[in-house]
Amino acid sequence: MLRGCFVTGTDTEVGKTGVSAALLHLLGANGERAAGLKPVAAGLSLIDGRRVNEDVQALRAAGSLALSDAEVGPCQLEIACAPHIAAALEGRVIKRSELLQAAQALAGRCDWLVVEGVGGFRVPLGADWDSADLAVDLGLPVVLVVGLRLGCLSHTLLSAEAVLARGLRLAGWVANGIDPAMLQPEDNLATLNHWLGGRYQVPCLGVIPWLAAPHPAAMAAHLDAPALYAALQPIPLSLISPSPSTEPS
Numbered sequence: 001m002l003r004g005c006f007v008t009g010t011d012t013e014v015g016k017t018g019v020s021a022a023l024l025h026l027l028g029a030n031g032e033r034a035a036g037l038k039p040v041a042a043g044l045s046l047i048d049g050r051r052v053n054e055d056v057q058a059l060r061a062a063g064s065l066a067l068s069d070a071e072v073g074p075c076q077l078e079i080a081c082a083p084h085i086a087a088a089l090e091g092r093v094i095k096r097s098e099l100l101q102a103a104q105a106l107a108g109r110c111d112w113l114v115v116e117g118v119g120g121f122r123v124p125l126g127a128d129w130d131s132a133d134l135a136v137d138l139g140l141p142v143v144l145v146v147g148l149r150l151g152c153l154s155h156t157l158l159s160a161e162a163v164l165a166r167g168l169r170l171a172g173w174v175a176n177g178i179d180p181a182m183l184q185p186e187d188n189l190a191t192l193n194h195w196l197g198g199r200y201q202v203p204c205l206g207v208i209p210w211l212a213a214p215h216p217a218a219m220a221a222h223l224d225a226p227a228l229y230a231a232l233q234p235i236p237l238s239l240i241s242p243s244p245s246t247e248p249s
Contacts, residue, residue: 007117118131148178
């Protein structure tokens with residue numbers, strides 16, 4: 001039985017990595033073996049003489065298992081742009097089967113697997129598949145990170161519909177205060193609670209205010225741990241299997 005979640009966002013730069021790291025911190029603090037996985041990461045920086053992806057580093061540091069960069073980030077691309085474009089520029093193909101194998105490998109070593117998507121829910125990863133297809137392949141409950149800023153209401157409802165339309169369970173959502181100057185944030189939260197909680201019965205797992213230092217522990221303090229554990233029910237590991245695809249060999 002695999003416990004964990006697929007973390008997606010209403011857009012790029014809404015705090016998926018921060019929330020994923022916070023989830024890992026919370027789980028690890030409760031004595032769980034928690035591992036983070038960033039299947040596809042675009043954008044490498046030179047840090048301490050190494051080319052690394054900052055999201056991969058954040059998940060690796062927040063997890064409670066000693067993992068390598070390659071285990072946390074099996075597909076890391078040099079250029080910080082749309083993954084399929086970055087891969088094409090490098091003469092590479094993002095292979096669906098390899099991403100699933102990476103998830104299976106980590107699943108066998110941990111109690112909880114936190115998989116962070118890329119960008120919003122639907123980001124092309126190849127000519128005929130995208131990050132939503134990867135979420136379906138994994139079959140994990142989905143946690144939606146809502147970046148609190150102008151436009152978040154439409155982005156949230158569209159994302160929720162896209163998740164549910166694929167037969168996935170939208171386990172919960174986390175509001176993340178990314179714009180300290182946002183107008184009427186409480187009214188926006190009330191609207192989100194009305195639609196997600198009332199129409200879709202999707203619980204809020206936390207409201208994270210704007211933080212000057214958004215470290216995993218600081219963000220985790222604003223998550224609802226009991227609601228999180230209740231939302232992320234286990235699924236049979238056998239459900240993690242590739243969907244039919246036309247992936248290049």
